[in-house]
Amino acid sequence: MSSKSSKSGEVLDKRDLSWYVDRLAQALMFVGGISAIIFIVGIFVFVFKEGFAFILDRFDIVEFFTSINWRPTSVAKETYGALALIVGTASITGMAMLIAIPFSLGAAIYIGEFATGKTRETLKVMVELLAAIPSVVWGFIGLTIMNGVIIELFNVPIGLNVLNAGVILGLMAAPIMTTIAEDALKAVPDKYREAAEAMGATKWQVIRKVVLPAAKNGLVSAVLLGIGRGFGETMAVLMASGHSINIPGSPFDSVRALTATIAAELGETAVGSNHYGALFTLGIFLFLITFVINLTADRVVRGIRRS
Amino acid sequence: MNGTLQGSAQDSLILDVSDLSVAYGGKTALRNVTLNVVKNEIFGIIGPSGSGKTSFLKAINRMDAMTPGMSTTGNIRFQGYDTAKWRNLYSLRRRIGVVFPLPTGLPLSIYENVAFTPKIAGIHRKLELDAIVEKSLRRAALWDEVKDRLSSLGSLLSGGQQQRLTIARALSQDPDLLMLDEFSIAVDPVTTMRIEEVLRELKNEITIILVTNLVQQAERLADRTSFFLNGEMVEVGRTVDIFNGKASDSRTTDYVEGRFG
Numbered sequence: 001m002s003s004k005s006s007k008s009g010e011v012l013d014k015r016d017l018s019w020y021v022d023r024l025a026q027a028l029m030f031v032g033g034i035s036a037i038i039f040i041v042g043i044f045v046f047v048f049k050e051g052f053a054f055i056l057d058r059f060d061i062v063e064f065f066t067s068i069n070w071r072p073t074s075v076a077k078e079t080y081g082a083l084a085l086i087v088g089t090a091s092i093t094g095m096a097m098l099i100a101i102p103f104s105l106g107a108a109i110y111i112g113e114f115a116t117g118k119t120r121e122t123l124k125v126m127v128e129l130l131a132a133i134p135s136v137v138w139g140f141i142g143l144t145i146m147n148g149v150i151i152e153l154f155n156v157p158i159g160l161n162v163l164n165a166g167v168i169l170g171l172m173a174a175p176i177m178t179t180i181a182e183d184a185l186k187a188v189p190d191k192y193r194e195a196a197e198a199m200g201a202t203k204w205q206v207i208r209k210v211v212l213p214a215a216k217n218g219l220v221s222a223v224l225l226g227i228g229r230g231f232g233e234t235m236a237v238l239m240a241s242g243h244s245i246n247i248p249g250s251p252f253d254s255v256r257a258l259t260a261t262i263a264a265e266l267g268e269t270a271v272g273s274n275h276y277g278a279l280f281t282l283g284i285f286l287f288l289i290t291f292v293i294n295l296t297a298d299r300v301v302r303g304i305r306r307s
Numbered sequence: 308m309n310g311t312l313q314g315s316a317q318d319s320l321i322l323d324v325s326d327l328s329v330a331y332g333g334k335t336a337l338r339n340v341t342l343n344v345v346k347n348e349i350f351g352i353i354g355p356s357g358s359g360k361t362s363f364l365k366a367i368n369r370m371d372a373m374t375p376g377m378s379t380t381g382n383i384r385f386q387g388y389d390t391a392k393w394r395n396l397y398s399l400r401r402r403i404g405v406v407f408p409l410p411t412g413l414p415l416s417i418y419e420n421v422a423f424t425p426k427i428a429g430i431h432r433k434l435e436l437d438a439i440v441e442k443s444l445r446r447a448a449l450w451d452e453v454k455d456r457l458s459s460l461g462s463l464l465s466g467g468q469q470q471r472l473t474i475a476r477a478l479s480q481d482p483d484l485l486m487l488d489e490f491s492i493a494v495d496p497v498t499t500m501r502i503e504e505v506l507r508e509l510k511n512e513i514t515i516i517l518v519t520n521l522v523q524q525a526e527r528l529a530d531r532t533s534f535f536l537n538g539e540m541v542e543v544g545r546t547v548d549i550f551n552g553k554a555s556d557s558r559t560t561d562y563v564e565g566r567f568g
Contacts, residue, residue, distance in 0.1 A: 116375065195411040195473070197373060199424045199480065200401035209423065214414045 047283050054277020055284075064281070070245055070261070072275040080278045082285070084245045088162075088255030091248050092237055093230035095166025100174040100226050105219065107174070108181035113207055124182075131175035135236040142168040142240025156252045160242035163251040168240045169230050177226040184218020185211060217300050224297035228290045234259035258282050320387070321346045321484055321514045322367065327381035329362040329371070336362040339381070340540045342533055344484075349510055351529025351546060352518045353562070358535040360518045364486050367516075368403045369396050386483065401428055404477030408489040410469035412461035413476075417444075417453050420461040420472055424480040439479055447475035448505045467498030474502065478509075485509065486516045491524065503528055522563045526550045534559045 060080070067081025111123050146167060147159035154163075188211050196206045212219070234257075242254025243264065262279050269276040322344035329337040337359035344350045352360050369390055371377040383390045385399065393399045401424065413420050421440045430436060440457070444450035449471040453464070461472055470490060477485055487506075491499040506515055506528060519525050525532045526546060533543040534556070541556050542549075554560045561567055 191407070191409070191411045192413055195407065195413060195476075196423070198368060198370070198400060198405040198407075199427070199476065200397045200399070201423075201427045202397050205427045209427065210413055210415075 044287065047280055047287060051277055051280030051284050053272070054274055054281055058274050058277070059281060068245065068247055070256075072265070072269075072278055078274060080274075080281075082258070082282060084247055085256055085258045085261055085282070086285075087247050088241065088245075089231055089237075089257040089259070091162050091255060092165045092169055092241060092257055093227055095162050095251060096169035096173055096230045097223070097227060099167055099170030100177055101223060103170070104174040104177035104181055104222065104226070107178040108185060108219075108222075109207060111178070112182045112185035113203070113211065127175045127178050130171075131179070133172075135172065135233060136239075138168050138172050139236035139239030142236060146240065150252075154252060158242060158252075158254060160240060161252050161254045162241070162248050165237050165241035165255070165257075166251070168236050169233055172233065172236060173226040173229045176229060177222045180222035180225060181215075181219050184215040184222065187218060188214045221297040221300045224293055224300065228293040228297070231286060231289055231293070232259060234263050238263055258286050262286075319346050320344070321385070322516075323382075323384040323387075324367075325382045327363070327366055327379065327383060329359065329366050329377065329379050331362075331374075331378075332376040336538055337366070337535075338538050342540060342543050344514060344516060346514050347510055347512075348530040349506065349515045349517055349528050351525035351532035352516065352535060353520070353522050353525045353532060354535030355562075356520065357537070359538040360535050361488055363535070364405065364488055364516065364518060367484075367486065368400050368405060369393065372396055401480045402483050404474075404480065404482035404485040406470070406473050406477050406485070406487040406490050408492045410466055410473050410493060412464060412469040412472050414460065414462050416458045417461045417464070417472060418457040421475050421479045423476060428480060443475040443479040444472075446478050446505065446509065447471045448501050449475055467494045470494050470498070471502060471505075474505065482513060484514050484516065486518070488518045489520050491519070491521065499524075522550075522565075526563075534562060536562070 058080070064080060064082050065086070066083055067079060068084040069079040069081040070085060071077075071079045107123075107127065111120055111127070115123055142164050143160070146164045150156065150159035150161070150164055192210050192214060193206055196210045201209065237257045238260035241257055241260065243256050243260055244254040245256050246253055248255050262282055265275070266279050269279065320343050324343060325341045327337065327340045328335060340359075340363065352363065354360055365371065365374065365377070366379045367383060367385070367390070371379050385393075385402070390399060413423060415423065418440055421443050422436045425436060425439050430439070441450060441454075444453065449468060452468060453472075461469065464472060470493065474485075474487075474490075490502065494502070503524070506517070509515065517525065517528055529546045531543060532546045532549045534541040534549070534554075536558060541559055542554060544554060544559075548554065549559060550563055552560060554563070
């Protein structure tokens with residue numbers, strides 16, 4: 001018997017430096033992890049608190065969802081109908097997805113399945129760079145370049161409309177959607193591709209019949225996160241949409257978005273006023289929508305892991 | 308005895324390989340292999356890992372065309388036609404079934420796994436597909452175990468079942484040549500025996516190249532066996548000779564008797 005192993009367990013049980021470092025590291029990581037929850041709950045509580053008084057006193061759910069009259073500063077009678085704002089946001093997001101989905105899926109498939117080596121790396125960097133362009137710059141492009149282009153191209157009186165904001169928003173959402181979609185494609189094991197190729201499947205058959213079905217959930221969540229982005233985007237939409245309350249009959253009508261309304265009006269309201277509360281109610285509504293979209297995306301992604 | 312077959316008519320050859328070398332990014336993996344494979348034989352390839360067995364298979368179905376850095380020289384004639392001249396490689400691969408070492412059930416249903424190849428070859432009639440799926444699964448000795456759950460996910464089957472599913476899938480296109488690359492690596496002994504039984508029966512209809520790291524497997528199944536070592540083909544001979552001390556190269560005898568490798 002060596003003297004080492006004859007030591008009693010009590011002597012061996014000594015907390016050394018690495019034990020304390022481990023504890024400290026765990027504690028720090030815990031704070032970092034939990035802060036995400038603290039912030040989200042904090043924001044939730046704050047937004048609800050600010051909108052709560054208005055919801056109790058003045059809020060009329062029927063008016064909110066069915067009236068297009070958003071007149072918070074009317075002297076005769078204030079009305080808080082958000083229908084036009086909801087439709088405005090939805091129509092811009094819908095238009096944006098029409099543009100972003102084909103672009104981003106096409107880009108993701110090209111980067112993930114076709115491009116190799118330098119092309120692939122360059123494209124990935126470019127796409128990430130595209131995602132980093134500030135939204136106000138996009139809005140600026142909408143306001144100046146796109147506006148003129150739309151007026152010229154379609155011979156319409158005003159170029160700040162659903163089409164303009166949708167195109168801008170679509171281009172803004174596409175990079176992040178591309179990145180997520182490409183990650184989903186990358187998560188498909190290569191052995192599936194090799195097996196299908198060895199059986200004589202063409203490149204396109206491999207993608208269509210093996211890779212895309214296998215990556216389906218990730219692709220759906222990419223689209224959902226794009227939609228979430230669309231609902232939440234403010235500055236670019238404010239600048240490119242025309243910002244006029246309107247139920248659009250065509251892509252060439254100006255609209256106003258929920259987010260843009262909050263951004264444009266909040267600075268001019270008295271804290272605690274009905275108008276102030278109404279804007280926070282819009283915020284709560286937006287919060288709920290994006291919450292549901294993100295939750296759905298998360299559920300869908302979980303679906304992948306299970307299968 | 309060498310790689311070329313004596314006294315047999317050219318048309319009984321399914322594969323005629325001469326002076327084949329394979330390299331990856333300039334690094335040679337296989338050097339100057341000359342051999343041929345006769346119709347309806349099981350052709351065994353044995354050798355330690357890194358001896359170039361898999362590279363040989365990859366060269367046969369022209370995976371070099373889609374493997375960056377892989378290059379081949381020499382001549383491979385499949386069914387009498389130079390594969391280097393093959394314009395539609397997809398059609399070549401549909402004539403050659405491949406089974407990889409690790410079972411790869413595609414993330415599709417059992418039915419769709421087997422129907423995959425006929426579908427990409429343009430068969431879409433349900434009745435026809437049903438018949439192909441059943442026939443292929445029967446040939447792979449899997450039908451009885453899965454016939455009641457054809458719509459469940461193929462990747463959820465056990466390893467041994469997935470490997471038979473892979474074989475069924477390789478058979479679904481009615482290939483002329485079936486190449487198996489160490490198929491029993493992830494399969495239990497009982498399933499291995501079942502698959503070996505399947506291969507013995509299949510031999511009546513198709514030609515099989517069996518790459519294996521189990522020398523006894525080659526002894527049990529192969530009509531002829533070739534021994535690969537360090538990127539070279541040491542020899543080809545009748546399996547009975549190779550395994551009964553009549554190999555022409557002493558390294559072969561040493562290997563099959565377990566003295567190295």
